[in-house]
Amino acid sequence: MAEDTDVTMADAPPPAPQDEELVLPMVDEKLLEDVKSMGFPELRARKALMAGSKNVESALDWLLSHENDGDIDEPIKKVPKGQTLASSGPVQVAKSIKCVETGRLFRNAMEAQAYAERTGRTQFEETTEVKKPLTEEGKKQKVAELKALAAQRRAEREGLEKVEDIDREKKRREQGQESIKTKEQLAKAQRLREIDRIKREKAAEKKERERLRAEIAKDKAERRARGGRLAGKLGVDGYNPSIDQNDDRRNDACPTTDEPAPAPAPPKKIDLPPPEQVDKAIGTIQKYKTAGDGGTCLKTLGAYLRNAINKGDQDExxxxxxxxxxAFKKRVSGLVGGIALLKAVGFVKDETHLELTLAxxxxxxxxxxxxxxxxEKAHAAYVAGAC
Known part of the structure; x- marks a missing residue:
């Protein structure tokens, strides 16, 4: 809110009594809790709100822009109870909040915050202008606009879910086809092994028959040479070898088994590397266009990671x-891809404390x-595309 600089000494309020209670300047306590819940110290969160931040988005902008200031962690100067930070001069009562870009007026911070979340605009200021109350016709038009916006968001969410369902079904079919292909390959390999076994058995039987015929022919020739008698008892190398030995030799050459062939192993699920999981999550988040939800999610995730990188080693x-x-539910977990990105970079869900933790x-x-x-790159592209 612009301050009146034409103030004379006569206009200044009398100095506060020495025994008057000093307190921190007043801020929006609910908004303060929202900013603190995102991991920022109370001191910095208060300074962001005292600097004019009217919603979480503008508070994040201020904190990220001033995190390296030398006096960022210096204590806040207290003021007499009941006065604001600007109470050293005449205090003008703000009657509305105005969007700097469009000039639109809002009766309170809640209306301005809802407008900021819906449009992505962040520049607001307090003003003494009074917003005229809506007429009955204006109220009906406002309700119609809100219903249309809700329907648009619902359709966008359902459309995104439909695309993801199609992707999941496509992957399921691909995995099913891959499973069938694997089973066919295993069955083919089993058939080839069986054919090879039969061929080896037949070759061994043929070789044995040829050996027996050769032994018989040798015996006949010997009988003829000795007048119908053999020189001695046939040994294991004769034409009547041991059946057990023959069986042993056949079993060694062509082992068989009655055990069924092993069942094909199911195809393994292919997990993407973390960088590719991150890219996929960012691509999904960028699809949210209504009210700048995707941009808010990208910026909030950036704040979480920046805190973890710069301060995580000093404070858990x-x-x-x-x-x-x-705030986390609305800006991150409410969008598909938000939690997936955090898990991809190492955050793990703690069921006991209901939190994501990066050890x-x-x-x-x-x-x-x-x-x-x-x-940061994706957020810049998102903002450029929204302009």
């Missing part, structure tokens, strides 16, 4: 994300930095 709270936080031993700083760069 920057490596934890509460799953039941309202130090599991932290891959190179992957985190690479993902942060991708998020």
């Amino acid at each position: 709270k920057y490596r934890k994300i509460p799953l039941d936080n309202a 130090v031993r599991d932290s891959n700083k190179a992957l985190l930095e690479e993902t942060l760069a991708k998020l």
